[in-house]
Amino acid sequence: TVQDSIISISITAQADSPQGARQLLDEKRRLIAARLGEYLFGQDEQTLAQVVGELLTRKKQSLVLAESCTAGLIAKLLTDIPGASKFFVAGLIAYADEAKTRLLGVPEEVLTHHGSVSAECAQAMAAGAMARTGADWALAVTGIAGPEGGTNEKPVGLVYIGLARRDSADQEKLISVKEWRFA
DSSP, X not given: OEETTEEOOOOXXXXXXXXHHHHHHHHHHHHHHHHHGGGOOXXXXXXXXXXHHHHHHHTTOOEEEEESTTTTHHHHHHHTSTTGGGTEXXXXXXXXXXXXXXXXXXXXXXXXXXXXXXXXXXXXXHHHHHHHHOOSEEEEEXXXXXXXXXXXXXXXXXXXXXXXXXXXXXXXXXXXEEEEEOO
């Protein structure tokens, strides 16, 4: 099944005994895990947000979000998890350009030359969120959610996601900015 952009796989097995069925399920689970590799993130009822929270908690690391087009949705998914305060520092929703500059320190030149929906803006949002909160990780999302506002150059569904982390010398370091085009 597919729900919220996550593909869930159900495995069934039939055998002469419950132990035989469990053995078949374990074999199929290992085969699926080997084939899916890094795309497999959880089992049973685990959500992506839970897996992220567990990983951050286990590593004693923290996360800040800088959201524009998602308007706080990612923060909501993470803070729905009991104990989220162990890893979640803050969620900054900067919808307007002025808020991106004031709250996140996005340089006006970035907005003027590249626009608020750009790789450069996502990078600046992540860096600004990290600098203002001291989190170990920063995730920034900016894009055109629609249904209006798109152009040929920047259509509805264009999203930039920036990820930054703090390195061992306590300096922010950009990991990546990726462009996505969602239908």
